[in-house]
Amino acid sequence: MGEYSKALSFYEKDLEIRQKTLPSNHPSLATSYNNIGMVYNHMGEYPKALSFYEKSLEICQKTLPSNHPSLATSYNNIGSVYNNMGEYSKALSYYEKALEICQKTLPSNHPSLATSYNNIGSVYNNMGEY
Numbered sequence: 001m002g003e004y005s006k007a008l009s010f011y012e013k014d015l016e017i018r019q020k021t022l023p024s025n026h027p028s029l030a031t032s033y034n035n036i037g038m039v040y041n042h043m044g045e046y047p048k049a050l051s052f053y054e055k056s057l058e059i060c061q062k063t064l065p066s067n068h069p070s071l072a073t074s075y076n077n078i079g080s081v082y083n084n085m086g087e088y089s090k091a092l093s094y095y096e097k098a099l100e101i102c103q104k105t106l107p108s109n110h111p112s113l114a115t116s117y118n119n120i121g122s123v124y125n126n127m128g129e130y
Contacts, residue, residue, distance in 0.1 A: 030074075034056040079091045082094065099120065
């Protein structure tokens with residue numbers, strides 16, 4: 001546990017290969033950016049996490065339908081960083097975008113929908129609004 005530098009090293013190698021071999025808007029690049037963002041988020045390096053998550057989101061927005069579940073994942077990830085940073089209004093904004101996509105595209109008992117509700121509840125809890 002906590003082998004963030006190792007994880008980062010492998011994810012960066014992955015990204016380097018994909019950048020050399022894939023078009024700049026390829027969904028696999030979004031996955032690579034997302035993975036690196038996740039490591040930085042866990043490390044508490046929030047500005048770096050946001051940078052990578054936003055690159056992932058940008059690719060998803062350009063290449064996927066506006067209601068695609070991967071977009072919801074990107075919104076949730078960015079919301080998570082803002083929640084961790086204590087920027088609750090920004091976190092809510094991103095979490096609500098994710099929820100909207102999930103409500104439109106997933107069955108009412110889907111686990112991703114539960115995750116969206118949980119994320120929003122977490123922000124209100126962190127704000128002391130319960």
